[in-house]
Amino acid sequence: MINKKNQITPMQFILLIHGVQMGVGVLTLPRELAQKAGTDGWIAIIICWFFSTLISLIIIQIMKKYPNGTILDLVTHYFGKWIGRASTIIFALYFAILTHVLFIREALFIQAWILPHTNILILILLLSIPSYLIVRKNISILARYSQFVYFMTLWAILIYLIPMKHAEWLHLLPVLKEGWVPIFTAVKTAILSFVGFEVAFFLYPYLQKKDKASLGIVVANTLSLLMYLMITIGAFAFFSPDEITIYNEPTIIILKVIEFEFIERLEIVFFSFYIFVISTTVLPLMFMTVFCTSQLAGRQDHSRHIAWFLLLECIFAVLFPPTFDNNFLLQKMIDQAGLILAFAFPICLWGYVWLHGLFKRRASK
Amino acid sequence: MKFFRKYNNQPNFTQQHNRNPISSDLTENIEEIQSIFSETPDLVVRDFVITHSNRQAALVYLSGITDSQTINNHVLKPLLFENGKDNSETDLRVSLGHIKETNKWQQIESAILNGECVLFVEKRTEAFIYFTSSFPKRSIEDSPIESSIHGSHVGFTETGGDNVALIRKQIYNRELKIKEMTVGERGKSKLAILYLADVANHEVLKEIEERIQKVNVDSVINAGVLAEYIEDNPYSPFPQLLLTERPDFAASEILQGRIAIVVDRSPNVIIGPATFDSFFKTIDDYSSRWMVASFIRLMRYFGFLIAIFLPSIYIAIIFFHFEVIPLKLLLSIGESRERVPFPPYIEAFIMEITLEMLREAGVRLPAKIGQTVGIVGGIVIGQAAVEAGIVSNVMVIVVALTAIASFIIPNYEMGSAIRMVRFPMMILASLFGFVGLAIGLMILLAHFIALESLGMPYGSPIAPLRFPDWNDVFIRLPQWSIKKRPLSTSAVQMKKADSHRPKGGEQ
Numbered sequence: 094m095i096n097k098k099n100q101i102t103p104m105q106f107i108l109l110i111h112g113v114q115m116g117v118g119v120l121t122l123p124r125e126l127a128q129k130a131g132t133d134g135w136i137a138i139i140i141c142w143f144f145s146t147l148i149s150l151i152i153i154q155i156m157k158k159y160p161n162g163t164i165l166d167l168v169t170h171y172f173g174k175w176i177g178r179a180s181t182i183i184f185a186l187y188f189a190i191l192t193h194v195l196f197i198r199e200a201l202f203i204q205a206w207i208l209p210h211t212n213i214l215i216l217i218l219l220l221s222i223p224s225y226l227i228v229r230k231n232i233s234i235l236a237r238y239s240q241f242v243y244f245m246t247l248w249a250i251l252i253y254l255i256p257m258k259h260a261e262w263l264h265l266l267p268v269l270k271e272g273w274v275p276i277f278t279a280v281k282t283a284i285l286s287f288v289g290f291e292v293a294f295f296l297y298p299y300l301q302k303k304d305k306a307s308l309g310i311v312v313a314n315t316l317s318l319l320m321y322l323m324i325t326i327g328a329f330a331f332f333s334p335d336e337i338t339i340y341n342e343p344t345i346i347i348l349k350v351i352e353f354e355f356i357e358r359l360e361i362v363f364f365s366f367y368i369f370v371i372s373t374t375v376l377p378l379m380f381m382t383v384f385c386t387s388q389l390a391g392r393q394d395h396s397r398h399i400a401w402f403l404l405l406e407c408i409f410a411v412l413f414p415p416t417f418d419n420n421f422l423l424q425k426m427i428d429q430a431g432l433i434l435a436f437a438f439p440i441c442l443w444g445y446v447w448l449h450g451l452f453k454r455r456a457s458k
Numbered sequence: 459m460k461f462f463r464k465y466n467n468q469p470n471f472t473q474q475h476n477r478n479p480i481s482s483d484l485t486e487n488i489e490e491i492q493s494i495f496s497e498t499p500d501l502v503v504r505d506f507v508i509t510h511s512n513r514q515a516a517l518v519y520l521s522g523i524t525d526s527q528t529i530n531n532h533v534l535k536p537l538l539f540e541n542g543k544d545n546s547e548t549d550l551r552v553s554l555g556h557i558k559e560t561n562k563w564q565q566i567e568s569a570i571l572n573g574e575c576v577l578f579v580e581k582r583t584e585a586f587i588y589f590t591s592s593f594p595k596r597s598i599e600d601s602p603i604e605s606s607i608h609g610s611h612v613g614f615t616e617t618g619g620d621n622v623a624l625i626r627k628q629i630y631n632r633e634l635k636i637k638e639m640t641v642g643e644r645g646k647s648k649l650a651i652l653y654l655a656d657v658a659n660h661e662v663l664k665e666i667e668e669r670i671q672k673v674n675v676d677s678v679i680n681a682g683v684l685a686e687y688i689e690d691n692p693y694s695p696f697p698q699l700l701l702t703e704r705p706d707f708a709a710s711e712i713l714q715g716r717i718a719i720v721v722d723r724s725p726n727v728i729i730g731p732a733t734f735d736s737f738f739k740t741i742d743d744y745s746s747r748w749m750v751a752s753f754i755r756l757m758r759y760f761g762f763l764i765a766i767f768l769p770s771i772y773i774a775i776i777f778f779h780f781e782v783i784p785l786k787l788l789l790s791i792g793e794s795r796e797r798v799p800f801p802p803y804i805e806a807f808i809m810e811i812t813l814e815m816l817r818e819a820g821v822r823l824p825a826k827i828g829q830t831v832g833i834v835g836g837i838v839i840g841q842a843a844v845e846a847g848i849v850s851n852v853m854v855i856v857v858a859l860t861a862i863a864s865f866i867i868p869n870y871e872m873g874s875a876i877r878m879v880r881f882p883m884m885i886l887a888s889l890f891g892f893v894g895l896a897i898g899l900m901i902l903l904a905h906f907i908a909l910e911s912l913g914m915p916y917g918s919p920i921a922p923l924r925f926p927d928w929n930d931v932f933i934r935l936p937q938w939s940i941k942k943r944p945l946s947t948s949a950v951q952m953k954k955a956d957s958h959r960p961k962g963g964e965q
Binding site: 102104105143185203205208216219220222223226227233237240241284318324352353354355356357358359361365366368369372432435 | 590660729737778779781782787890891892893894895897899901903904905907908917920921922923
């Protein structure tokens, strides 16, 4: 099943996970944190990073027990065929809904920011073309794509530094002005930005050098942490503490102040480019969805599944015209599932696997 | 497929009467030859008696493609006039190096068609084939398409043997191996696959051989046809195999671990597995100093992006996002577009298609008329169209820039591919503005990262990323720092140099 061509390098592993974590969430993250914890919200990010790294390491520990299969194979191995099937269905549903939310959100953002007069259905169709072309290939192509896009969009960080000359760093002070309680309430919001490392469950068997997995996943989480910290602290310093909650996507609003002699309204260009960053979130999740469904159907080839999935998206968009409101509503639902699947599930599974190993060793003695 | 099945089922009449070996009767053999080569006025059958053995013999050849000097001086003269002392019959004295014996008609037929001459001797059941072929050929000249400043002024010709010799001249190594194959039922093009046995990857070699063996056609006219038969993805706009006319370039690629296919009768040599970046290299990059070479190479990649995206960015900005350009620039663009009645995409399409037609017209016409086309085109594009108010000045600048940018790419195939790709980009930009451009780039990227050349990733070392190989991609670092072959050729032997740079400054 896993031949040499279908493997990913440690760097691709890092950037694939980082790509899944970095996506649409960043655009609204500074506002959401500011609403909960004011300008101390950035501390919540660090706390979340700590938790997500811990869970990520647990995931790698679990996968080490069954290094040549995905989580689906592992569950089947420990709990038998039926629970394996059930978990496949759960994962497929989770990824499908998550992909749906983000995919539609991508189209909604494009409509809101760049093409207000274009029908959302046409945008979804337009986005489907590259999605189909990339996802129908195997995991190594997807990894190459994430890697390429990461380095292609890296210059955006430099652009982000330009508005910082207008920043008022005093906004951040005093640290912990209202104590720890608001920060802990913000943790629940911020932790969702780190959801995405659970794709490691599926990526691990494809990794070339398995000993680099732990390091890789820590680096991936840290990369995301640095990006989030830079963007939120930048936004907190740039806007006044009250102003920031007015804007829906403060991350892009910051760029509005940039003006060069040859280009103005940089945020339009920037957002067009940001489609690439969002695609590195959506496409791996889409791949995971069809990976699960094709496992369920017992087929190796998933190109037909992805076509069906995209078709369903289009039909869905026709039947229920997507809006930001119902998109957010759906996201709240899937966020709960994400917390369970990405945080609670690995801990329980790890406990079980550990106990299982313990009993087995004792039994063999 | 149906066509081929039909084709194969047909009795192949040219080979029908070739089953038997040649007979010992001379007249019978000559009749056979004449029946094979009916209506062939250039067939020469010379009957004579060999002096030293007193036997009847016949020399058969095609007059146009053999070297008459060689036949007269080295075949006929010794046989007719030299009277040997020892009368051993087996020894036929001709002063030639390359001699074969055979008794198969098929071999005789192909030898005659190849310009060799065949000697039949009375009461002998084998014929002698003398290598006297001399096809009409042109002399070795500089390649007009891939001319260079510092490189050698030698280009491949239409003779396969000469082309192999030109490559051999560059690589004095016994590990340079040559595999011969033939392609085409009627054409019987000879191919020579050249590679370094201890460097090139044998799996890639096997892949090439298998693909060539699968080619079942009448004739392969030139290297481009063969390349299209064996390339990985026929639906890709990008060329996946390098075609070059330069022996030094071919040799340098062979030394990198790639494999070259010399096709007889074609002045191009196919090189694979090719990567995207190899289409942006010239031999001059290595003969000029590294900073200059790197600068020029960066310009090429920049030109690549401009040629694909500039017209579509123009359309997207004018049509959708005029707010991104500053007011002063907007005013001057607006002023130049004031009289233009068309939307920007029609304007752009008119100009781009005019440009493409002018270019194609210039390529096919003889040089003297070609200049006229250039002048007419320049006036039409530059002056008249603007003054008539059909297109704007800015559009003319955009078109001129894209043209120059696409001509900066050294490989003609790649340049053409880029010029073609920009039209779908223009359509996407006219429909969706910057979003369309981003999606277009994403589709291009999706295609690019999945593309393969002979089973090796085409985008290497960009995607899959491999930073150590970047010393010779966008910039070319000094020669002494390039010590390994790129991974994309999947060479067995990675190391190619171990240089110790003299410390010049310490003297």
